[in-house]
Amino acid sequence: MTIRTLRDYGQHYRPRMACLKNVEVFVVEMQDPKSGVKGADQKLNVTIIPHVINGQDILAWIVTKMKVTTEEAQAFGTMLVAYGYIYPLQNHRKLVLVPDSTLYRFQTPYFWPVQKWPAEDIDYAIYLARRNIRKKGMLEPYEQQHYDNLHKWMNPKWDFIVMQATEQYKANKERKKPDRVVLDCQERAYWIVHRPPVLTFDVVRRTNIFLTQALMRSAVKSSVSLTAFVKFVTTHHNHDPFLTTPVPSNPWITDSDEFWQLNSRSVDIPTKLSVERWVLSFWELISDPRGRVDFKLFLKKEHSAENMAFYEAAEEMRWGAASAIPEKSQFIFNTFLKPGAPRWINIDGRTMGLTVKGLVVPHRYVLDAAQTHIFLLMKKDTFYRYLKSPVHKDMQKRALVPAPHVFTDAQLEANVRNRNPGISPILQWQQEEEEKAAAAVAARPIDVKAMVATNKLDRK
Amino acid sequence: TCEYNYVLSCISCEPRVLSLQNILSLILFLLPASALTTGIYMIFSTKPEMATQEVQPNETLTNLKAESDTLKTKLEDERAKLHDVELHQVAEKVDGLGQFIMKTRRTLKGHGNKVLCMDWCKDKRRIVSSSQDGKVIVWDAFTTNKEHAVTMPCTWVMACAYAPSGCAVACGGLDNKCSVYPLSLDKNENLAAKKKSVAMHTNYLSACSFTNSDMQILTSSGDGTCALWDVESGQLLQSFHGHAADVLCLDLAPSETGNTFVSGGCDKKANVWDMRSGQCIQSFETHESDINSVRYYPSGDAFASGSDDATCRLYDLRADREVAIYSKESIIFGASSVDFSLSGRLLFGGYNDYTINVWDVLKGTRVSILFGHENRVSTLRLSPDGTAFCSGSWDHTLRIWA
Numbered sequence: 028m029t030i031r032t033l034r035d036y037g038q039h040y041r042p043r044m045a046c047l048k049n050v051e052v053f054v055v056e057m058q059d060p061k062s063g064v065k066g067a068d069q070k071l072n073v074t075i076i077p078h079v080i081n082g083q084d085i086l087a088w089i090v091t092k093m094k095v096t097t098e099e100a101q102a103f104g105t106m107l108v109a110y111g112y113i114y115p116l117q118n119h120r121k122l123v124l125v126p127d128s129t130l131y132r133f134q135t136p137y138f139w140p141v142q143k144w145p146a147e148d149i150d151y152a153i154y155l156a157r158r159n160i161r162k163k164g165m166l167e168p169y170e171q172q173h174y175d176n177l178h179k180w181m182n183p184k185w186d187f188i189v190m191q192a193t194e195q196y197k198a199n200k201e202r203k204k205p206d207r208v209v210l211d212c213q214e215r216a217y218w219i220v221h222r223p224p225v226l227t228f229d230v231v232r233r234t235n236i237f238l239t240q241a242l243m244r245s246a247v248k249s250s251v252s253l254t255a256f257v258k259f260v261t262t263h264h265n266h267d268p269f270l271t272t273p274v275p276s277n278p279w280i281t282d283s284d285e286f287w288q289l290n291s292r293s294v295d296i297p298t299k300l301s302v303e304r305w306v307l308s309f310w311e312l313i314s315d316p317r318g319r320v321d322f323k324l325f326l327k328k329e330h331s332a333e334n335m336a337f338y339e340a341a342e343e344m345r346w347g348a349a350s351a352i353p354e355k356s357q358f359i360f361n362t363f364l365k366p367g368a369p370r371w372i373n374i375d376g377r378t379m380g381l382t383v384k385g386l387v388v389p390h391r392y393v394l395d396a397a398q399t400h401i402f403l404l405m406k407k408d409t410f411y412r413y414l415k416s417p418v419h420k421d422m423q424k425r426a427l428v429p430a431p432h433v434f435t436d437a438q439l440e441a442n443v444r445n446r447n448p449g450i451s452p453i454l455q456w457q458q459e460e461e462e463k464a465a466a467a468v469a470a471r472p473i474d475v476k477a478m479v480a481t482n483k484l485d486r487k
Numbered sequence: 488t489c490e491y492n493y494v495l496s497c498i499s500c501e502p503r504v505l506s507l508q509n510i511l512s513l514i515l516f517l518l519p520a521s522a523l524t525t526g527i528y529m530i531f532s533t534k535p536e537m538a539t540q541e542v543q544p545n546e547t548l549t550n551l552k553a554e555s556d557t558l559k560t561k562l563e564d565e566r567a568k569l570h571d572v573e574l575h576q577v578a579e580k581v582d583g584l585g586q587f588i589m590k591t592r593r594t595l596k597g598h599g600n601k602v603l604c605m606d607w608c609k610d611k612r613r614i615v616s617s618s619q620d621g622k623v624i625v626w627d628a629f630t631t632n633k634e635h636a637v638t639m640p641c642t643w644v645m646a647c648a649y650a651p652s653g654c655a656v657a658c659g660g661l662d663n664k665c666s667v668y669p670l671s672l673d674k675n676e677n678l679a680a681k682k683k684s685v686a687m688h689t690n691y692l693s694a695c696s697f698t699n700s701d702m703q704i705l706t707s708s709g710d711g712t713c714a715l716w717d718v719e720s721g722q723l724l725q726s727f728h729g730h731a732a733d734v735l736c737l738d739l740a741p742s743e744t745g746n747t748f749v750s751g752g753c754d755k756k757a758n759v760w761d762m763r764s765g766q767c768i769q770s771f772e773t774h775e776s777d778i779n780s781v782r783y784y785p786s787g788d789a790f791a792s793g794s795d796d797a798t799c800r801l802y803d804l805r806a807d808r809e810v811a812i813y814s815k816e817s818i819i820f821g822a823s824s825v826d827f828s829l830s831g832r833l834l835f836g837g838y839n840d841y842t843i844n845v846w847d848v849l850k851g852t853r854v855s856i857l858f859g860h861e862n863r864v865s866t867l868r869l870s871p872d873g874t875a876f877c878s879g880s881w882d883h884t885l886r887i888w889a
Contacts, residue, residue: 452653
């Protein structure tokens with residue numbers, strides 16, 4: 028399902044008429060001399076433009092009339108400008124409603140989109156030709172582009188177009204100056220809506236920069252990356268419930284949620300399948316909550332628990348709220364990075380220097396270098412030691428292989444009736460937060476002086 | 488400023504002779520405006536000082552475009568050199584798949600109108616779904632109970648997402664906004680009271696997703712941009728400009744670095760973005776029509792897309808090319824939503840002809856076709872542990888398949 032906008036490149040669709048008829052009603056009301064938006068004559072350069080309104084007044088009128096919030100009025104006002112009912116006088120190409128003293132004018136009904144005549148290319152060609160004559164060949168680049176395109180494919184009709192344009196130009200000269208200015212503004216606004224500016228220098232330059240960067244980036248041979256996909260599929264084949272029936276059973280099929288219970292975060296002994304999955308890669312190990320618990324246990328034995336703690340703290344800062352960044356960065360610095368910190372992490376001098384310097388003005392990604400270093404350390408070194416460790420080997424031995432369920436029809440029906448509602452994720456989240464807080468307290472360094480003061484370290 | 492003078496000269500009738508420099512600086516001054524309102528196609532955001540230079544004497548538009556063309560051909564040549572084997576050739580050594588028995592295991596009825604979007608909770612059983620009538624419902628899909636319901640002030644809620652903590656949902660659509668609703672244990676509490684407006688776009692919201700925490704949301708919109716927002720303050724953290732038309736879908740990379748995401752749009756392009764810098768790092772344009780859905784391969788090295796041209800395609804990120812097209816002559820209607828199975832062997836596609844096609848990703852063949860919905864399938868997602876997938880449809884229901 029797609030919802031097409033006005034900018035249907037190539038095909039000049041007419042906008043949705045039904046909703047625009049309703050908009051028209053509003054625009055008419057806005058122009059009412061007594062209850063509408065107040066306009067005034069504005070002197071621009073030498074000419075006096077009649078009936079000019081400013082953005083603030085428009086917004087205020089919409090808010091009162093439609094009884095909406097300022098945000099909604101802003102959005103509606105921008106739609107009015109985007110569809111061409113109101114056009115800005117100054118930044119004529121920026122079709123937004125700016126709620127300050129920016130000047131706008133109402134577009135004449137002749138140019139409203141509701142009118143049945145579509146914005147024909149031939150009219151645009153005549154308009155551009157006339158502009159060309161008036162400006163003596165100085166069209167804006169996007170207009171020049173359109174002009175060149177139209178000239179190319181409308182070549183046979185070109186004499187007719189130039190003739191029309193010259194006629195209109197001469198007729199225009201007969202008009203009074205303010206009228207000419209107003210008409211010019213209206214026409215230009217109309218064509219901005221229906222022929223928006225396209226390719227400019229800047230856009231092409233950016234494409235070139237992107238392409239150059241793409242060329243510099245090295246790509247991998249198809250054989251290498253495709254073999255990697257096949258390898259991934261093969262190693263994960265047994266873990267895919269659609270390819271290998273899960274044990275004890277797929278909860279959706281038998282209505283028994285034992286599968287989820289056996290694989291939950293807080294279970295004592297994990298299933299053999301889980302343990303096999305942890306071996307596949309470091310990322311699989313720490314992505315599984317139960318796996319992460321096991322890994323942390325191992326780290327504690329190795330006295331390198333601060334690595335994981337730092338990684339988690341850095342993740343929290345990266346994905347957390349913007350307002351918490353200064354506080355978190357301070358905590359991380361005090362706990363992990365400063366010389367003599369209680370949980371000092373061992374990273375190379377250069378990274379440490381960069382990180383500490385960056386922490387002066389902390390931002391979301393300031394710990395990226397240190398975090399990557401620690402992650403790679405855990406992935407390339409600690410992970411392999413974990414796999415060889417007694418903790419892991421013991422877990423592999425103890426891991427459960429649950430027997431597959433064999434339910435009779437009666438039992439299946441009973442299962443349907445007794446579907447386990449489980450714990451609400453909100454409660455589970457609260458539990459986890461409490462556990463985390465408790466762990467943080469436990470991990471705090473013991474303050475010897477305080478303990479002595481409270482006589483806890485009584486050596487009698 | 489000279490820009491203002493130039494504009495004034497347009498209003499007044501005295502033609503002023505203006506140098507090319509001034510015209511360009513006027514254009515550049517106007518460029519930062521949003522894609523919709525000016526209609527200027529901004530393809531890629533780079534450092535402003537790099538792209539917005541003064542025009543060099545021999546640098547004309549034609550020269551730049553010629554350079555563009557040569558670079559494009561050079562890139563194609565380089566990529567072609569690395570393309571030494573096709574996916575189905577590599578897949579010949581892999582065993583074929585057997586017959587699949589996939590059935591509807593749950594039917595969730597309760598929406599009063601077309602279901603437009605759904606998302607799973609990390610607890611593997613709860614889902615949130617949104618529909619055209621403005622209702623957003625949180626279900627426990629296992630028991631089929633409705634747990635929470637919110638009525639949005641707008642119709643056509645095209646995007647919804649479950650927070651990683653399970654404590655909130657985000658949704659949005661024609662109101663151009665993305666709002667976050669914290670969920671509560673109290674069934675009687677009015678969730679709309681605690682609603683938080685986070686994202687603001689200038690056109691409809693087509694997709695939204697939480698990143699790795701409840702504190703950040705990534706959105707895509709009909710105004711052609713994607714944006715990253717801070718939930719607490721509603722602040723825009725990063726915006727991603729580059730699509731030339733509506734952006735319809737997005738998906739976050741599952742990789743350990745977690746820094747990229749892919750988006751697909753009505754301009755037939757799928758772009759891969761770096762969340763930190765806002766830059767588009769890769770772009771793929773091989774579809775023949777709007778891209779309705781993009782989804783990363785479980786390893787994070789590839790992604791699939793489903794489009795109105797009735798095909799699903801697989802793009803390899805490391806080789807930087809399209810590697811497979813999943814299509815059949817008998818499939819004429821567009822694919823609205825795609826997702827992979829846990830191992831990446833199967834690709835599930837929900838189509839506008841009311842069916843779900845299951846593809847063998849490696850061999851490129853269709854392994855199964857699932858019937859059941861009575862109207863077009865609008866959304867399809869695999870559960871977090873891969874035990875089932877859920878499809879939402881315009882027939883007002885959601886179905887869980889396993």
